[in-house]
Amino acid sequence: MTESHENPGPVKPGTRPVLSLQKISKRFGAVHALTDVDLDVHVGEVVAIVGDNGAGKSTVVKVMAGVHPQDGGTIVFEGRPVTIPSPGASQDLGIATVYQDLALCDNLDIVSNLFLGREALHGPFLADGYMEQEAIRLLRTLSARLPSVRTPVSQLSGGQRQAVAVARSLLGKPKVVILDEPTAALGVSQAAEVLNLIGRLRDSGHAVVLISHNMADIQAVSDRIVVLRLGRNNGTFHTADVSYEEIIAAITGATDLAPRRSS
């Protein structure tokens, strides 16, 4: 492997990562889920985290989302070392996480889902008009194809639901959006919608972290690819430079790109 693949540097030189995980470790009993994992995320880029089952992709997401605080290592957000002890803390920092199951209420319409738990009030009453306008504005920035914001979520397609979940995550004006397997279990046209959505998130200046199994999707939308293998980093690539075969080799361990640490 060439050296440039081991440390390709940031996508845009001179920019500081908005979120940086440094030497993150996480243990569950005897299981070392993560060992010294590094991850930098910059504004306006899509970073894909790939790896085999049990490589630690979901654990990294849960560390960033505050579900499982790390055992060792530091998290730096916008240049400041921070702790993320809870999901609330993660959201307050400006990290929004969209999980695979989306956590939407099927019986409620799109507006109610978007503002669930943080309804806008006008005096003692719900500010329905405001929420509806805000929902329309948000969904329009995502160019989501939705018939009406008063449609119950149960009637939406998989891609439309994903759009609603992403829109909800954008309500708190996050800087980092984490998407966990957003195209899994979607049909091809809905997956297309979601991939376009990821591109628009990137273009609107968000940092996007994408977890996916689908190599074609990752190659299509990501700017950098971070490979995890058995809870360790096994290479970081610029998507523009790397072939499908090289990524598969890094995932399976056919090439060993784990950073050597003297300590």
Next chain:
Amino acid sequence: MNAKQATPGSQSSLRESNRARIVEAIKHYGGLTQVELAGATGLSAATVSNIVKELAVAGIVHTTPSTRSGRRAQHVTLARTLGLVVGVQFALRHMRVALADASGTIITEHQLPLGNDHRADAGLDRAALLIADMLESVDAMSTDVLAVTIGLPAPIDVRRATVSTPGILRGWDNVPVAEVMRKRVGRPVYVENDSNLGALGELRYGAAQGCQQAVYIRVSQRIGAGIIIDGHVYTGAQGTAGEIGHMTIDEDGPICRCGNRGCLETQAGAHVLLESLRGSHGVLTMRDMINLALEGDLGCRRVIADAGHHIGIAVANLCNLLNPSRIVVGGDFARAGDLLLDPLRDTVERSALAGVAESMEVVTGTLGDDAEIRGAIALAIDKAGIHADVGATALEVPTFSYETTKEDR
């Protein structure tokens, strides 16, 4: 059509604009129930119901009974008495699939990003699945499809329907594209170079309308051209005419994907421009580069201007050969407008024969990104042998635009 429009502000002009709104919404979503239409257009349910009835009588839309939340509902789609055509465009980093009616009006479309060096099998598979999905969304069957046109960003041997030069579109070499796709969709499939389709699109619906002699230059990840001679797209003996990107600009230049030296693409292809920005700007995408240039970034402006200059040399040679009356620039870089076109014009003026350059204008395409897909649809309609006039509907809706097409080339 405009002459017949009602006076603004009158009752009938309001009705007309509401009608247009409903047709737009149906086009946008493919098919909707009346209740969803009311939500999408902001019109009252009664208005929607009345207008849909009117449009159905006029043969513009088609209604089928369905259910929504357990209640009876009317599913509204655009009428397709003559059948449908499909245009598929594969670019280097995305694909686009559009379903159109016999008048060439796009009913519904999808875009899907693709990775570097995408493969034919996966791409065609996804295209076929998208077509099936889209047909379902407008309540049509695959037998309604009259023809499918696939546009590829590589020189195409039209008779064998394969990429004629290996290495230019890796992953598609030696794939009998039409045959593979015909097996998937079960309908006639035609394969054409994307720049030729862009030229056809601009010729029928865009900036080359009415031109007898014109050249369409597609500047995107790659550079290609579609040549219009005597009002028809000229494809050459085998179908590979117009590969301006592989015109030799520097005989001692670097080796190109095609195996030759110093092709235009090794000087002005997007990957070369991006590579030259890597030291100063990092890893950009083509869209980032164009956006930055439009925002005034000097480095990005400079590489685009240099590209315009190099393309200008090739265009000047082409002009001396063909003496076109109009050069239409399309593709993603057309968005950069005069940042690309001014240096291109300067070089053409300097390098082409004096009389040639003066009798010719360089303009950006009016269809933008849609040129190739509209061309694909126009070709499919031509191949299917429908004349667009038949698709004309009794009731004129302002948003419907259909063109009188010339005979198949």
